Amino acid sequence: MKDVATRAGVAVSTVSYVLNDSGPVAPDRRQRVLEAVSALGYLPNESARNLKRRSVATIGLVVPDLVNQYFAMIAEGVEQAASEKDVLVVFCTPEATGDGESWNSRLLRSQRLDGLIYLAGAETRMASLVELTRVGPVVLVDEKLPGFDLPSVVSQNRRGAKEIASHITSLGHKRLAILGGPAELWTADQRLSGYREAIAAAGMDPDTVPVLEGDYRISSGEKLASEVLDCPAKERPTALICANDLMAIGVLSYCRRAELRVPEDVSVVGFDDLPFARLLTPGLTTVRQPAREMGVAATKLLLGMVGGDKPMSPPPVDVTPMIRESTGPAPKA
Amino acid sequence: MKDVATRAGVAVSTVSYVLNDSGPVAPDRRQRVLEAVSALGYLPNESARNLKRRSVATIGLVVPDLVNQYFAMIAEGVEQAASEKDVLVVFCTPEATGDGESWNSRLLRSQRLDGLIYLAGAETRMASLVELTRVGPVVLVDEKLPGFDLPSVVSQNRRGAKEIASHITSLGHKRLAILGGPAELWTADQRLSGYREAIAAAGMDPDTVPVLEGDYRISSGEKLASEVLDCPAKERPTALICANDLMAIGVLSYCRRAELRVPEDVSVVGFDDLPFARLLTPGLTTVRQPAREMGVAATKLLLGMVGGDKPMSPPPVDVTPMIRESTGPAPKA
DNA sequence: GACTGTCATAGAATCGTTACAAGTTCCGTT
DNA sequence: AACGGAACTTGTAACGATTCTATGACAGTC
Numbered sequence: 109m110k111d112v113a114t115r116a117g118v119a120v121s122t123v124s125y126v127l128n129d130s131g132p133v134a135p136d137r138r139q140r141v142l143e144a145v146s147a148l149g150y151l152p153n154e155s156a157r158n159l160k161r162r163s164v165a166t167i168g169l170v171v172p173d174l175v176n177q178y179f180a181m182i183a184e185g186v187e188q189a190a191s192e193k194d195v196l197v198v199f200c201t202p203e204a205t206g207d208g209e210s211w212n213s214r215l216l217r218s219q220r221l222d223g224l225i226y227l228a229g230a231e232t233r234m235a236s237l238v239e240l241t242r243v244g245p246v247v248l249v250d251e252k253l254p255g256f257d258l259p260s261v262v263s264q265n266r267r268g269a270k271e272i273a274s275h276i277t278s279l280g281h282k283r284l285a286i287l288g289g290p291a292e293l294w295t296a297d298q299r300l301s302g303y304r305e306a307i308a309a310a311g312m313d314p315d316t317v318p319v320l321e322g323d324y325r326i327s328s329g330e331k332l333a334s335e336v337l338d339c340p341a342k343e344r345p346t347a348l349i350c351a352n353d354l355m356a357i358g359v360l361s362y363c364r365r366a367e368l369r370v371p372e373d374v375s376v377v378g379f380d381d382l383p384f385a386r387l388l389t390p391g392l393t394t395v396r397q398p399a400r401e402m403g404v405a406a407t408k409l410l411l412g413m414v415g416g417d418k419p420m421s422p423p424p425v426d427v428t429p430m431i432r433e434s435t436g437p438a439p440k441a
Numbered sequence: 442m443k444d445v446a447t448r449a450g451v452a453v454s455t456v457s458y459v460l461n462d463s464g465p466v467a468p469d470r471r472q473r474v475l476e477a478v479s480a481l482g483y484l485p486n487e488s489a490r491n492l493k494r495r496s497v498a499t500i501g502l503v504v505p506d507l508v509n510q511y512f513a514m515i516a517e518g519v520e521q522a523a524s525e526k527d528v529l530v531v532f533c534t535p536e537a538t539g540d541g542e543s544w545n546s547r548l549l550r551s552q553r554l555d556g557l558i559y560l561a562g563a564e565t566r567m568a569s570l571v572e573l574t575r576v577g578p579v580v581l582v583d584e585k586l587p588g589f590d591l592p593s594v595v596s597q598n599r600r601g602a603k604e605i606a607s608h609i610t611s612l613g614h615k616r617l618a619i620l621g622g623p624a625e626l627w628t629a630d631q632r633l634s635g636y637r638e639a640i641a642a643a644g645m646d647p648d649t650v651p652v653l654e655g656d657y658r659i660s661s662g663e664k665l666a667s668e669v670l671d672c673p674a675k676e677r678p679t680a681l682i683c684a685n686d687l688m689a690i691g692v693l694s695y696c697r698r699a700e701l702r703v704p705e706d707v708s709v710v711g712f713d714d715l716p717f718a719r720l721l722t723p724g725l726t727t728v729r730q731p732a733r734e735m736g737v738a739a740t741k742l743l744l745g746m747v748g749g750d751k752p753m754s755p756p757p758v759d760v761t762p763m764i765r766e767s768t769g770p771a772p773k774a
Numbered sequence: 775g776a777c778t779g780t781c782a783t784a785g786a787a788t789c790g791t792t793a794c795a796a797g798t799t800c801c802g803t804t
Numbered sequence: 805a806a807c808g809g810a811a812c813t814t815g816t817a818a819c820g821a822t823t824c825t826a827t828g829a830c831a832g833t834c
Contacts, residue, residue: 109820119784124822131823132781151551155497156820158488159789166499166531174516175716180507188538196553198499198529205521218484220529326720361720383508387659387694389722442790452814457792464793465812489790492819 109150116144127152158219166196167410168221170212172203172229176354177382178399179227182249185403186225193411195222203229209236216244222414225249225406230290230323245413249406250397252294259419261406265295265379268395268427269302270309272377273349275393275429277310280438281347281375285336286319287329287359289351296324299351299379318345322355329358337368346374346438353378353385353394360388360434371436381430391432398425442483449477460485491552499529500743501554503545505536505562509687510715511732512560515582518736519558526744528555536562542569549577555747558582558739563623563656578746582739583730585627592752594739598628598712601728601760602635603642605710606682608726608762610643613771614680614708618669619652620662620692622684629657632684632712651678655688662691670701679707679771686711686718686727693721693767704769714763724765731758 113120118137125131126141133141144150158164169186171179183199190197198221200207215221223245226237234253240246241258248260276284286303289296304314320336322328329350337344350356356378363370370376370390378385381396405422413419446453451470458464459474466474477483491497502519504512516532523530531554533540548554556578559570567586573579574591581593609617619636622629637647653669655661662683670677683689689711696703703709703723711718714729738755746752 120821121785121823122783125783128822131783134782137782151547153492153820154551154553155488155491155495156789157822159486159492159791159820160822162488162789164488174507174513175510177508177510177513180510180513183507183532184534187532187534191533191538191540196531196533196548198531199516199520200524200529201517201520204517205524207524214484215529218487220487357717357720360722364722384690384717387690388720389693389697453791454793454814454816455812458813461792465810467812470812486790489819490792492790492821493792495819 109152112141112144112148112150115148116140162219163222163414164219165194166198166221167407167414168212168215168224169197169199169227170224171199171201171227172231173201174199177384178353178380178397181383181399182227182403182406185400185405186407187403188400189404189407190411195407195411203231209233213240213243216240223247223410225403225410227251228293228295230293230325232293234292245410245419247406247410247413247419249402250295254294259409259413259421261402261409261422262295262424263397263402263427264424265298265427266302266305268379268397268429269299269351270306271302271429272379272393272395273303273306274309275431275435276347276349276375276377277306277312279347279375279435282312282438283343283345284317284347284349285345286317287322287332287336287348287350287355288319289322289324289355291321296351303349322351324352324354326354326358326361329355330362331358333359333362334366337362337366337374341373344374347435348374348376350376350378353380353382353392356392356394356434357384357388360390360392370434373439375435375438377435385430386432388434390434393432393435394430396428396430398427401425442485445474445477445481445483448481449473495552496555496747497552498527499531499554500740500747501545501548501557502530502532502560503557504532504534504560505564506534507532510717511686511713511730514716514732515560515736515739518733518738519740520736521733522737522740523744528744536564542566546573546576549573556580556743558736558743560584561626563626563658565626567625578743578752580739580743580746580752582735583628587627592742592746592754594735594742594755595628595757596730596735596760597757598631598760599635599638601712601730601762602632602684603639604635604762605712605726605728606636606639607642608764608768609680609682609708609710610639610645612680612708612768615645615771616676616678617650617680617682618678619650620655620665620669620681620683620688621652622655622657622688624654629684636682655684657685657687659687659691659694662688663695664691666692666695667699670695670699670707674706677707680768681707681709683709683711686713686715686725689725689727689767690717690721693723693725703767706772708768708771710768718763719765721767723767726765726768727763729761729763731760734758 113123125133187197225247227249228251288300307314320332359376378394381394385392446456458466520530558580560582561584640647653665711727714727718725
């Protein structure tokens, strides 16, 4: 920077003013500075800049795992929104790499990160999140902490769940089973309520429908499917309502092995609409969440908070049922 | 830090020595410093530290898109290896967000990133990579630039391709078609050579086998499948060799719509072994690449280079054919 | 023509660390 | 007893920007 100043015959402060547009500079000098900058190929040292500004133009994205396409899509949305503001996105997958919980708080407190976007997974300790929000700006995606008003971006889980369950009941299914998500997660709770609402609306008693708790992963879908489907055809549920697509995929995988036809023997629905959902055989009936947009919204919210705005969670975003081939009329039996 | 020094009754430099283990400090003073640190909950300001050290303990991961699970797995490996060394990983998806090519070079030159891990995709301009490597440490994953000895981590593409193609020929298939990757990518070239080697080894003339150029995406698999499969059964290829799993998934999706049975009418193989490959119906026969390990290896290589080591690309990693249900004996016809 | 106010500019302090150089203490040699 | 040299400590100068303050120039006003 000194070199630039020398070459342009001005003071370093003038260079800074030009570069940041933070002070009055005469047109001819501004011109000279800009020339010197490009002649020397000068780029400001961001470390020094960060030190003065007390911010690093970098946010963290905490994500249970990236191989889950739902999280990957949110991540892409986050990156997109951040890059528009020249903000970098650091990702950490604490469950995969075993970073402790203090890790994030440390990053925040030691000024390596300006803020955090948090995607909750099965192993998230929600309680520690409250701590985090006291350390720095944190936005929650697709999750909420009942009782605490943390800034968050969520979708209409309950409505989506209700609609997809209505689709099932409207097909005449009477023997149902619900493969729910981790009980401590808000999304799991919301979806469950939605399912039960729809079941009640169809004139059935929700309490007679078994609810099994899964962990949102494929393996748990496979396992729970075996628990609930391994019985005589007469008692077997004709429809399985899964709280997310991964578990539904696990169910499909089990059905293939167990030689149960989908949807002739059993209908299956998921939630999320992963890009692969439509490519499965049969195509998975599910609820689309606009993951990318949620990532964008969360990032805008977070960057606003970093800039000093009051946290203002946007209203839940819309979801859309996607009817495909994994659901069909209840077997006559 | 000044506060810590005051509280411990020592100079700030002593505190620094304790924290970095970079100078001799008497045991009792070290103790006092550590006490003060924890009493005050002090954490060093990383921005200041970065300024002095001229490094940011952060690397960039350039990835065409995260929804591709293969890239996501590599990303997880990168994060894992980086976090072990307290290095952060920033991801940018230039194709998705439209960051220019100069973007990465800027990040490197302005000290926001110490180095870069580059995953090549269909739209990567390989030439600009050579520029990049002159700006700072860059490691290429699953790609090479013929003629330039860039540090890179690759797998045995050719051997894997040869083995999977041998599997096809050994099943008696005579009419084949190859759905290759982008011609300018090294992996695509390698795999193609492998396929042709196997075909020749089976006593057929590789030049009689049609090769269609795809872009490694699902949509191109669907499109090319329609081009090559939409013909009378007698002329139709009985096996499609796809240069990656996504294209193979596209092919399966086309076959479902066209009511072609896999593998009875046509056998399909892919490459990569995405986590979803085994969950498809039928399970996809493919070649497993140890994506996660490749990410780890690339990161270790890069961090070594950042630390001043000579770039030493590791030998190509092993791949394993995964035989599943998407391949079967050639139809008698 | 002196006074005031605005606009440009330069100079210097500052951000929180690290690391060098210089100083202190203390102990073992000769 | 004087000396050399470890073993510690400390003060302070960077690191490369931003920003506050002071100064100078110039125009407008009475």
